[in-house]
Amino acid sequence: MRFSVSPNEIGYLYRKNRLERKLDAGIYDFFDYQKVLKVVTLPTTNRIQTIINQEVLTKDNVALRFSFFIEYKIGNADKFFETTDVFTNIYNVFVQTEQVIQNLSQVYVRRVISAIESEELNEKRNDILTEIPVGLQNELKDYGIELVRLLVKDLTFPKTIQELFAKQLESKIRAKSDLENARTQVATARTLKNAAELMKGDENIKYIQMLETITKIAEKGKHTFVIGDLNGNGVNFKKD
Secondary structure, three states: OEEEEOOOEEEEEEEOOEEEEEEOOEEEEOOOOOOOEEEEEEEOOOEEEEEEEEEEEOOOOOEEEEEEEEEEEEOOHHHHHHHOOOOOOOOOOOHHHHHHHHHHHHHHHHHHHOOOOHHHHHHOHHHOOOOOOHHHHHHHHOOOEEEEEEEEEEEEOOHHHHHHHHHHHHHHHHHHHHHHHHHHHHHHHHHHHHHHHHHHOOHHHHHHHHHHHHHHHHOOOOEEEEEOOOOOOOEEEEEO
16 A cells, blocks of 8 residues: 655554554555555644634624634644544544634634724724734643634624724824814914014015005006105105
């Protein structure tokens, strides 16, 4: 009989349901006329399991659905074989394992989400599970499983709640825009006031203002302007 162990796998050779030895990657031929040999292979790399459409109530009693994924590996092969019936489905020994992972992880993820209010949950969805719960890690170690990562993938709120969140976001953006406009107006007014203060006592500015006034008056008809004192020291300007 020929058995194949792929790269990144370890094979476990059983004779009459008793572990005989481990097999590294390769192809093995055994004489097995009694049909008593079985090989179970376990990956040495991490595996990923996605769990979808789980329901939960938030702290403020908003119902939502969530999905999350788990990255795990077999940390203790001896424990794994002790707690898993690997011969029920020898071609997929993780059927029972992933059922255990799903059931236990749901309890902990629901517990975390149910302790957070919906508004906070929506804003901090990427920070919900920053660490793997210690209790969940310890429970899965009893099955020879070690969690590497646990992340919430999706949060789906009811449509009415999504609309409220959208309106809230729109209000925040509008308020921020109004605040920036108000700051700009205040800054402009302050600049104009400072400029007026600087110009208030400047003789050159006064002279320019006077010329502008004379020009405007002169545009309406014939006028003669005397600039200076009345003793002849002035300058005559006449517009015909």
